[in-house]
Amino acid sequence: xxxxxxxxxxxxxxxxxxxxxxxxxxxxxxxxxxxxxxxxxxxxxxxxxxxxxxxxxxxxxxxxxxxxxxxxxxxxxxxxxxxxxxxxxxxxxxxxxxxxxxxxxxxxxxxxx
Numbered sequence: 001x002x003x004x005x006x007x008x009x010x011x012x013x014x015x016x017x018x019x020x021x022x023x024x025x026x027x028x029x030x031x032x033x034x035x036x037x038x039x040x041x042x043x044x045x046x047x048x049x050x051x052x053x054x055x056x057x058x059x060x061x062x063x064x065x066x067x068x069x070x071x072x073x074x075x076x077x078x079x080x081x082x083x084x085x086x087x088x089x090x091x092x093x094x095x096x097x098x099x100x101x102x103x104x105x106x107x108x109x110x111x112x113x
Contacts, residue, residue, distance in 0.1 A: 015068040016103030023060045023061050027093040034090035047073025049112060059107050061098055065108065067105060
């Protein structure tokens, strides 16, 4: 559903992603460790404003929340040093994705001014 109206016309939305990875059985802790390494790599990546790693009530799920200045910054992050190697190490413990949502983030507490 598109957001319409004058109230947001001056707001440049940020690019957000939420999603979940399903770990192979008994591999969630290993997947969490990989995703926390990804969060560390993102500290120095231009355009990454937020990279959160969380677990859910599902014993195999790892949830990720990302906030970027724009989609191009997110796409460029995949070429950052160490990211490709980390993806390669994480793949064997990923059974699949549980969800993925692309967001146009318009505002809220914690947003950059």
